[in-house]
């Protein structure tokens with residue numbers, strides 16, 4: 001099968017599309033023929049070995065000290081189950097699915113094997129493979145953190161980095177949960193985040209979200225350009241700060257919020273689960289979550305996709321499409 005591979009850490013140009021062995025499912029695994037997969041900020045981190053403050057050593061030990069342990073990147077995919085192991089009961093051949101591959105990656109390829117107990121769910125009937133292939137990374141992270149924050153209807157949610165993959169999903173899913181959403185992004189993306197449902201937009205190139213006289217119940221940071229110390233000034237009693245791009249203290253749950261104000265700081269790595277993906281499918285089918293797409297290119301143009309992600313300015317998601325999708329589209 002074809003896959004986009006890396007054999008060292010480096011710039012987008014190190015990504016090579018080449019033939020690699022097609023994986024074979026174990027008895028508890030499904031073989032998924034991948035139709036579309038997103039190239040994420042997580043793939044950028046793994047390709048360049050750029051990790052949040054204080055996480056570099058731990059991440060390198062896990063991902064490969066001198067070169068990446070896994071040649072095929074990619075976390076987030078849509079596709080069709082084409083083979084099942086003898087003990088698989090949750091899925092059958094022909095099921096259209098979305099899935100996340102964990103830190104090990106493997107989605108930037110024509111096929112991957114995943115345990116049926118992993119982060120796999122049926123794909124929403126109303127989304128294209130391209131859209132569905134960009135649901136898990138941003139959407140799964142948004143669902144994870146908004147659940148941890150126990151976001152309630154009527155609460156005020158502020159999203160810093162609202163036009164990125166995670167940020168755009170936080171806006172959509174925050175609205176779906178009944179929150180009043182303020183999106184922080186550059187002016188050029190104001191219309192985009194309004195279209196996703198944001199009630200208010202703050203252009204960070206003109207002003208700070210702490211200056212507008214508004215206060216919030218939840219502040220989510222996906223960029224690292226704000227902090228709890230800053231957000232504290234506008235967090236209500238009982239407020240939560242989501243350190244989605246956290247440093248090591250937030251990642252390990254060591255950062256503490258103001259006790260008298262009842263503030264909490266929520267960090268860590270988003271859990272990838274079948275339950276969260278199924279929740280995203282329900283939201284999509286209810287018309288409440290449609291991942292924003294920036295660039296969609298065939299697998300052969302993986303370098304171009306990585307270049308776009310590397311800018312740090314993508315609007316929503318960048319997606320690779322696989323040969324089977326082109327074959328299906330040209331025959332229909």
Ligand SMILES: NC(=O)c1ccc[n+]([C@@H]2O[C@H](COP(=O)([O-])OP(=O)(O)OC[C@H]3O[C@@H](n4cnc5c(N)ncnc54)[C@H](OP(=O)(O)O)[C@@H]3O)[C@@H](O)[C@H]2O)c1
Nearest residue numbers: 041141161163164165166185186189244269270312313314
């Ligand atoms: N904790 C976890 O488990 C977890 C899970 C997933 C992702 N993450 C992390 O979350 C971060 C965001 O991921 P992502 O995929 O959403 O990134 P992304 O899609 O690359 O984010 C790009 C967005 O960031 C915005 N941005 C850039 N500079 C900004 C600034 N100064 N203020 C506000 N917005 C700014 C850009 O908007 P403008 O062009 O409008 O500036 C752009 O739309 C990454 O660092 C990733 O590693 C963590």
